[in-house]
Amino acid sequence: MAQLEILKYPDRRLKEVSVAVDVFDDELRHFIDDLEETMRAGPGGVGIAASQVGRQQRIAIVDVSSKPKVSHHGKLILINPEITKWEGFTKGREGCMSVPDYTGNVIRAKKIVVTYVDEWGKGHEIETQGFEAVAIQHELDHLEGMLFLDRLVSRRNDLFKRKVYQE
Amino acid sequence: MDNGYMLTLVGKDRPGIVSHVASALYEGGCNLGESSMLRLGDSFTIMMMVTCEDNAHAIEQAVAPVAESMGLRLHVDKIDVTLHHHVEPDVHIVVYGADRPGIVARVTGVLAEAGLNIINLDSNVGGTPAQPIYIMHIDGVANEGVSALESALEIVTKEGVDAKLSPIETMIG
Numbered sequence: 466m467a468q469l470e471i472l473k474y475p476d477r478r479l480k481e482v483s484v485a486v487d488v489f490d491d492e493l494r495h496f497i498d499d500l501e502e503t504m505r506a507g508p509g510g511v512g513i514a515a516s517q518v519g520r521q522q523r524i525a526i527v528d529v530s531s532k533p534k535v536s537h538h539g540k541l542i543l544i545n546p547e548i549t550k551w552e553g554f555t556k557g558r559e560g561c562m563s564v565p566d567y568t569g570n571v572i573r574a575k576k577i578v579v580t581y582v583d584e585w586g587k588g589h590e591i592e593t594q595g596f597e598a599v600a601i602q603h604e605l606d607h608l609e610g611m612l613f614l615d616r617l618v619s620r621r622n623d624l625f626k627r628k629v630y631q632e
Numbered sequence: 633m634d635n636g637y638m639l640t641l642v643g644k645d646r647p648g649i650v651s652h653v654a655s656a657l658y659e660g661g662c663n664l665g666e667s668s669m670l671r672l673g674d675s676f677t678i679m680m681m682v683t684c685e686d687n688a689h690a691i692e693q694a695v696a697p698v699a700e701s702m703g704l705r706l707h708v709d710k711i712d713v714t715l716h717h718h719v720e721p722d723v724h725i726v727v728y729g730a731d732r733p734g735i736v737a738r739v740t741g742v743l744a745e746a747g748l749n750i751i752n753l754d755s756n757v758g759g760t761p762a763q764p765i766y767i768m769h770i771d772g773v774a775n776e777g778v779s780a781l782e783s784a785l786e787i788v789t790k791e792g793v794d795a796k797l798s799p800i801e802t803m804i805g
Contacts, residue, residue: 482791507804508804509802509804510804510805511803511805512803512804513805514805527805532801534799555791556800557803558720558721558800558801558803559799559802559803559804559805560802560803560804560805561804561805562804562805565717566716566717566718568718568720568802596801596803599802599803600805603698603803603805604805607805613805
């Protein structure tokens with residue numbers, strides 16, 4: 466296993482859309498091992514996308530099991546993932562190994578259903594919510610060339626603007 | 633090494649202040665770091681971390697004409713510019729209640745005693761002129777844990793203000 470170099474914004478490769486994986490071989494699994502090692506080496510990293518190490522393929526790893534009081538599915542290897550259902554909104558603070566020394570508030574779906582295949586090409590579907598759902602949405606954004614910076618909401622204002630009611 | 637300054641400008645708000653001040657600083661050879669602009673009431677306020685090859689006098693010379701033409705008071709302090717050393721808040725607290733003298737002093741007093749280091753605070757007066765309410769948002773670091781802060785907030789809620797604490801769990805992906 467080897468630790469890979471994490472691309473840092475403004476590297477334009479972080480803004481590229483990744484392509485689907487169609488070959489599930491030892492090379493892929495070896496890469497995923499390296500990707501996981503890279504994620505765990507990052508300070509507090511609970512997720513990583515292949516595009517963060519310069520491989521523009523639809524591969525992400527999420528593992529929030531180290532966080533206390535968070536429901537989770539353990540280590541998730543998400544290949545060619547798709548979110549098929551969204552429900553609710555939640556505001557949380559996010560940071561990114563590709564954007565050091567900056568965190569900000571982002572609005573995400575509270576609850577999602579994700580379909581994906583694993584490193585052996587086997588299909589899965591999970592329903593998840595809260596912190597794990599936020600992490601998955603953050604990583605899947607990377608596959609679309611999106612960073613949490615693209616979704617920042619104001620540091621000072623709340624989730625929803627006050628409505629102006631008409632008498 | 634460049635010299636670091638905290639530049640403060642206060643005056644009546646009007647459109648275009650930030651761009652005029654930023655242009656004057658840029659043309660004066662200064663660089664901006666972190667900054668915070670707020671409209672408080674109908675006043676414009678901004679604090680900017682500025683680095684400059686020259687001294688404080690040079691910054692004042694660069695900004696003074698703009699400040700004067702836009703009716704702003706200018707204040708410059710020498711500071712250590714420490715970028716890339718953000719402190720991450722781990723707790724968010726909202727406090728609100730009927731406006732009365734001493735709310736901020738009381739609430740921040742008990743929170744400080746319980747180990748809160750405030751990173752970010754803003755407060756507002758809403759409601760009606762006859763029945764004003766005070767709303768305060770605080771982001772901070774709970775140096776002695778979240779439960780110490782919860783106990784502290786129980787004290788002030790018994791005194792008639794409402795308070796809500798939510799831990800901030802930053803997701804790094």
